[in-house]
Amino acid sequence: MASKTHYAFLLLLAVMASLFAGSDAGVYHIVGAGKGWRMAPNKTYYEEWAETRNISIGDKLMFLYRSGVYNIVEVPTKELFDVCSMKNITNRWQNGPTIIELNQSGPRYYFCGVGKHCEEGQKLAINVSAFAPTPPDAPSSSSATAISAGDLLLLYLAGLAAAMCVASASSLLL
Ligand SMILES: *[C@@H]1O[C@H](CO)[C@@H](O)[C@H](O)[C@H]1NC(C)=O
Ligand SMILES: *[C@@H]1O[C@H](CO)[C@@H](O)[C@H](O)[C@H]1NC(C)=O
Numbered sequence: 224m225a226s227k228t229h230y231a232f233l234l235l236l237a238v239m240a241s242l243f244a245g246s247d248a249g250v251y252h253i254v255g256a257g258k259g260w261r262m263a264p265n266k267t268y269y270e271e272w273a274e275t276r277n278i279s280i281g282d283k284l285m286f287l288y289r290s291g292v293y294n295i296v297e298v299p300t301k302e303l304f305d306v307c308s309m310k311n312i313t314n315r316w317q318n319g320p321t322i323i324e325l326n327q328s329g330p331r332y333y334f335c336g337v338g339k340h341c342e343e344g345q346k347l348a349i350n351v352s353a354f355a356p357t358p359p360d361a362p363s364s365s366s367a368t369a370i371s372a373g374d375l376l377l378l379y380l381a382g383l384a385a386a387m388c389v390a391s392a393s394s395l396l397l
């Protein structure tokens with residue numbers, strides 16, 4: 224119960240962060256979609272997720288995960304990534320949810336540094352392109368924050384779940 228409530232708060236925070244995280248242009252990508260950042264159901268899960276995405280400079284990766292259970296490390300090369308090596312970590316995040324702004328083009332390599340999670344497929348390689356492929360035909364201005372339709376639905380569902388859990392825990396809060 225306590226951990227469920229905790230997770231709901233993480234989701235709520237992520238939703239709020241996504242809605243209020245400033246006015247930069249850029250698309251939020253919820254890593255792993257509905258599964259979030261966790262032990263992958265199979266070794267290509269995050270690879271398959273990445274293949275459905277066009278990720279460009281200014282976009283943000285949103286990792287939804289339980290602190291202490293999962294983390295994120297970044298390594299500089301495909302060689303290190305392929306063998307899940309933590310020898311040359313360039314970044315580490317361990318307090319979920321984590322939003323990483325992609326401010327450089329080129330490949331990026333992330334994986335979970337806990338246990339054998341990386342070997343089991345909790346790893347994500349992306350290519351950040353220098354420019355967005357095509358401007359979305361949404362009526363938003365260039366200063367508006369864009370969230371893809373699929374992610375919007377996820378955020379809505381996450382918010383709903385969070386609201387329900389928060390409501391059920393409201394006696395603790397009031
Ligand atoms: C991996 O898991 C996802 C989600 O369950 C599924 O859609 C995908 O087909 C699986 N891929 C393989 C190679 O099994
Ligand atoms: C780690 O980084 C150092 C300094 O950048 C480099 O000399 C070394 O070759 C790297 N090791 C691996 C295994 O990539």
Ligand SMILES: *[C@@H]1O[C@H](CO)[C@@H](O)[C@H](O)[C@H]1NC(C)=O
Pocket residue numbers: 324326327
């Ligand atoms: C780009 O991102 C890195 C790490 O995410 C950060 O250290 C750096 O300050 C950022 N650069 C700019 C210009 O925002």
Ligand SMILES: *[C@@H]1O[C@H](CO)[C@@H](O)[C@H](O)[C@H]1NC(C)=O
Pocket residue numbers: 330348349350
């Ligand atoms: C990124 O792009 C380069 C060159 O286009 C390609 O060789 C590499 O496989 C790509 N990496 C990923 C993770 O898609």
Ligand SMILES: *[C@@H]1O[C@H](CO)[C@@H](O)[C@H](O)[C@H]1NC(C)=O
Pocket residue numbers: 274275276277356357
């Ligand atoms: C990625 O960009 C290409 C080129 O504009 C486009 O054809 C493709 O549909 C886009 N894929 C996604 C998932 O948005």
